[in-house]
Amino acid sequence: MKITRITATPIRVPRTQQFTSSLGRSLESENAVVEIDTDEGITGLGEVCSIWDRKGRGQAEDINDLLAQTLLGQDPFRIADIHAVMDGLLHRSYPAKAGIDMALYDIVGKTLNTPIYNLLGGLVRDRVLLSHSLSMGEPAQVAEMAASLVAQGYKTVKAKIGQDQKADLATVQAIRNKVGPDVTLRLDANMGWANAKEAVRNIKALEPFDIELVEQPLHSSDLVGLHHVRDHVDTPIMADESVWTPADAMACIRAEAVDVFNVYVAEAGGIYPASQIFAIAEAARLPCIIGSMPELGIGTAAQAHLAFAMRNLGYASDVNGFIYHADDIIHETFQIDDGYLAPPPGPGLGVSLNRDKLEQYRF
Ligand code: MG
Numbered sequence: 001m002k003i004t005r006i007t008a009t010p011i012r013v014p015r016t017q018q019f020t021s022s023l024g025r026s027l028e029s030e031n032a033v034v035e036i037d038t039d040e041g042i043t044g045l046g047e048v049c050s051i052w053d054r055k056g057r058g059q060a061e062d063i064n065d066l067l068a069q070t071l072l073g074q075d076p077f078r079i080a081d082i083h084a085v086m087d088g089l090l091h092r093s094y095p096a097k098a099g100i101d102m103a104l105y106d107i108v109g110k111t112l113n114t115p116i117y118n119l120l121g122g123l124v125r126d127r128v129l130l131s132h133s134l135s136m137g138e139p140a141q142v143a144e145m146a147a148s149l150v151a152q153g154y155k156t157v158k159a160k161i162g163q164d165q166k167a168d169l170a171t172v173q174a175i176r177n178k179v180g181p182d183v184t185l186r187l188d189a190n191m192g193w194a195n196a197k198e199a200v201r202n203i204k205a206l207e208p209f210d211i212e213l214v215e216q217p218l219h220s221s222d223l224v225g226l227h228h229v230r231d232h233v234d235t236p237i238m239a240d241e242s243v244w245t246p247a248d249a250m251a252c253i254r255a256e257a258v259d260v261f262n263v264y265v266a267e268a269g270g271i272y273p274a275s276q277i278f279a280i281a282e283a284a285r286l287p288c289i290i291g292s293m294p295e296l297g298i299g300t301a302a303q304a305h306l307a308f309a310m311r312n313l314g315y316a317s318d319v320n321g322f323i324y325h326a327d328d329i330i331h332e333t334f335q336i337d338d339g340y341l342a343p344p345p346g347p348g349l350g351v352s353l354n355r356d357k358l359e360q361y362r363f
Contacts, residue, residue: 001038001039001040001042001075001076001077001107001111002038002039002073002074002075002076003036003038003072003073003075003076004037004038004039004072005035005036005037005068005072006034006035006036006037006064006068006071006072006100006103007034007035007063007064008032008033008034008035008048008060008063008064008068008096008099009032009033009035009358009362010030010031010032010056010057010060010362010363011030011031011032011033011056011329011358011361011362011363012028012030012361012363013028013029013031013296013325013326013327013328013329013361014027014028014325014326014327015028015029015324015325016323016324016326017135018135019133019135019324020135020136020137020160021135021136021160021162021188021190022136022160022161022162022163022189022190022191022192023051023190023191029049029051029056029293029296030055030056030057031047031048031050031055031056031293031295031296031299032047032048032057032059032060032063032099033045033046033047033048033298033329033353033358034046034047034063034099034100034102034103035103035353036076036100036103036104038076040111042107042110042111043107044076044102044104044105044106044110044348045102045103045106045298045348045349045351045353046098046099046100046101046103046104046302047099047102047295047296047297047298047299048060048063048095048096048098048099049095049098049265049293049294049295049296049299049321050095050266050293051293054093057363059093059095059096059099060096062090062093062096063096063100066089066090067086067089067090067096067097067100070085070089071085071086071100076103076104076107076108077107077108077111079101079104079105079108079272080272082100082101082104083101083269083270083272083273086100086269087269094244094245094266094267094269095266095267095293097269097270098265098266098267098268098269098270098271098302100270101265101269101270101271101272101273102265102270102298102299102302102349105119105270105271105272105302105305105348105349106348106349107348108348109346109347109348109349110347112347113347114346114347115305115343115344115345115346115347115350116271116302116305116346116348116349117305117306117308117343117344117346118346120271120275120305120306120309120310121309121311122309123308123309123343124308124310125308125313126343127337127340127341127342127343128304128307128308128313128317128319128340128341129155129156129315129316129317129339129340130154130156130316130317130319130320130336130340130341131154131156131157131158131186131289131315131316131317131318132149132154132156132157132158132318132323133157133158133159133188133292133318134146134149134157134158134159134160134175135160136160136161136163136171139167139170139171139173139174139175140174142159142171142175143171143174143175143177143178143179146159146175146178146179146183150179150183152339153336153337153338153339153340154183154339155183155316155339156183156184156186156212156315156316156339157175157179157183157184157186158185158187158188158215158318159171159172159175159185159186159187160187160188160190161187161188161189161192161206162188162189162190162191162192162193162217163192165202165205168187168206169205169206172185172187172209175209176209176210181210184212184316185209185210185211185212186213186214186215186238186315187206187211187213187214187215188214188216188240189214189215189216189217189218190215190216190241191216191217191218191219191220191241192217193217193218195218195225196218196224196225196226196228196229196232197228199225199229200228200229200233202217203217203229203233203235204233207233207234207235211235212235212236212315213235213236213238213259213260213315214235214236214238215238215239215262216239216240216241216242216262217229217237219241220241221242223251223252224255224257226239226242226252226255226257226258227255227256227257230256230258230259236259236260237257237258237260238258238259238260238261239252239257239260239261239262240264240291242257242258243258243261243262243263244264244267244268245268245269245273246268246273246276246277246280249261249277249280249281250280253280253281253284253286259286260286260287260288260289260314260315261281261286261288261289262288262289262290262291263277263278263281263288263289263291263306264290264291264292264293265290265299265302265303265306266293266295267293271302271305271306274290274306275306275309275310278306278310278311278312278313281312282311282312286312287312287314288312288313288314289313289314289315289316289317289318290303290306290307290313290318290319291317291318292319292320292321293321294318294321294322294323294324294325295321295322296321296322296325296329296330297328297329297330297332297334297351298329298330298349298351298353299321300319300320300321300322300334301334301344301349301350301351302349303317303319303321304319304334304341304343304344305344305346305349307319307341308343308344319341320334320336320341322334327357327360327361328354328357329354329357329358329361330351330352330353330354330357331352331353331354332345332350332351332352
């Protein structure tokens with residue numbers, strides 16, 4: 001089998017509501033849809049997802065102007081080899097590489113008539129526990145949102161903190177009072193704190209509210225600082241911005257920086273390198289979760305296949321980015337019951353492109 005055509009189409013899809021974190025405000029997602037055609041009539045789908053610059057349009061240029069020409073004629077089953085080619089051509093641009101990677105797995109799964117999770121070791125669970133993030137806002141408002149998510153079946157909610165310690169305390173207290181003791185509450189500082197001592201002081205003040213874990217308290221590059229924080233608080237510390245790639249995972253492990261990895265298909269460069277991060281973490285006896293950019297339906301399907309096949313998925317995951325959007329570009333809907341995601345059907349990713357929606361949201 002040979003690749004005959006690769007295209008990436010940038011899209012903008014509105015969010016259901018404005019989302020605010022330490023990183024800023026978002027009203028829409030700028031992603032891109034990747035399509036890879038083959039000489040045997042099978043087309044693979046992928047999605048470029050990034051909240052970081054460059055977003056959908058810039059990453060789509062990397063695909064259309066650079067990767068597409070080089071990968072024409074390649075065998076789409078040679079996923080590891082194609083990653084080596086992409087890494088040689090293009091520094092970083094992980095979301096673009098991830099878009100290609102998803103489409104390759106989609107082609108292989110469709111050709112073999114099997115879901116992608118069967119290419120990753122097979123199912124290790126029947127359902128995946130989901131988490132839902134809460135935008136920064138007025139404490140009472142955030143608590144209300146948390147309560148409505150719990151009413152929908154969510155058992156884990158994630159509050160965005162890291163800008164103002166007084167506001168963070170008020171928000172966390174309001175959420176805990178509103179949802180009661182049985183709901184799992186995790187916190188994401190998105191690198192918001194200046195140094196390790198500030199982070200330790202803030203986390204200790206928040207610990208009485210029963211915090212599951214604190215995500216990325218310090219800058220992504222501050223592994224020494226993260227190690228200090230991990231050593232000086234009881235709450236597990238999770239790396240997000242510090243662990244994009246398998247090499248980042250090794251650096252975090254060598255520095256004994258964190259207790260948990262938040263793994264992104266988009267930031268790792270695809271399902272293949274994301275599964276390598278899971279393997280490295282498993283060897284270091286660390287659990288991982290899967291994080292969201294947030295993806296639309298194609299990217300969510302890629303996350304889902306990974307989530308169902310990785311043994312050390314240790315906590316609730318964000319395999320539900322489509323929920324943050326007002327619309328989607330696939331025909332299918334994912335099955336979520338009582339806060340759990342059901343396995344995606346396959347073959348391949350198990351989703352199909354809605355071309356009317358692609359036209360509506362392309363730019
Ligand atoms: Mg995060």
